[in-house]
Amino acid sequence: MYYAVDFVASEENTELLNALFLDDFEAVEFTDNGFAGYLTKGVKADALLPKLKELESALDFSFTVRAIEEENWNAQWEAGFQPVEIGDFCRIYADFHEEKEGFVHQILINPKMAFGTGHHETTHMMIRAMEQIPITGKIWDFGTGTGILAILARKMGAPAGIIANDIEEAAVENSRENMVINGVNGIDFRLGGIEIVQESGFDLVLANINRNVILSSLEPLVKRLKPGGQVLFSGIMKQDYQMVADRCQALGLDEQMYLELNNWVCTLFLRKKS
């Protein structure tokens, strides 16, 4: 459950109230007649009530507290998204799309608020890169989202035992559902960050996340790669590429592949054997 405080106030008082409650709300939405302040998941507005009531007697505004039930807010987009075709290598579609022949792999994704449908450049390039490298041995999908890359890896012949983790509960639930509807198995989906994966000796790590997570996880991630193992990064913006590449090289990784699409970069590094 989420809680929000809806404020009805003039423009001037909206600015003032926003300043006064700046540290209290996780995020804010401005409306035609004031604004709504949203609290962190599960946190009620009770602690703010004394401050709100005191201010209400001094300033001209009114407020109401609203509870918001969690739901799939992405349902409207998900109900109408277009299939994604990556050459003739891979097609990503939902269960309401018609089947289409002519692709090496087809992946059925019902995303339900998880990231990874192939629409975004970062996932698109991961799939293009996966087409060009051996997908075998011990594989870890770091930040799995819908599970799309782990599922593709299994469809490409990767052995069972792929580990895939995500910090979002909705993503882990969704990735498990997507595994089932694609008729594959052998993927161990886990809820948590890098700490949830203590195994090492990976042949391939798929890391479609973002610059900050990549940089903060780089050292433990490299230690979990076996010598000669590879890591495929995506979610890096072009202007951040050099920073990531320099850190990778400092940790003994050699760049093997570089892809670029609309200001996003996908890059493959290999851990040197000695």
Place this chain on the structure above:
Amino acid sequence: MAKVIEAFIKLQVKGGQANPAPPIGPALGGKGVNIMEFCKRFNGRTQDQMGKILPVVITVYKDKSFDFIIKTPPAAVQLKEAAKVSKGSAESNRIKVGTVTWDQIRTIAEGKMVDMNAFKVESAMKMLAGTARSIGLKVKGTPPWEA
């Protein structure tokens, strides 16, 4: 042909931390926009401002595509940064937590003029001084127009 605008959504979100929770989820999802796509793009563009409160204006088009403009942080955030304090005062009338100078206020006002309902920098400075006091910051010195 220009795209037809369906709505403007005005939010205040922490840099690098956009997620599908409210308000982003309901606000964008209700317009048929792909929430995850927005979060990925917003977080990518704001990863150097991790955790900083940033106003963002999202334009949603009829075809469900969108773009967005990230504005400068709210005045209160900039004032706290100028005063080098992390939090405002819970009792701003009684307890002052820091100090800002009129020079600092002028700098912030000049950067915020485009977003503020003020035509002259002095008017913007007066508004900002009021905001500073309301969050428990002292404004040091004499206003330049009185000096």
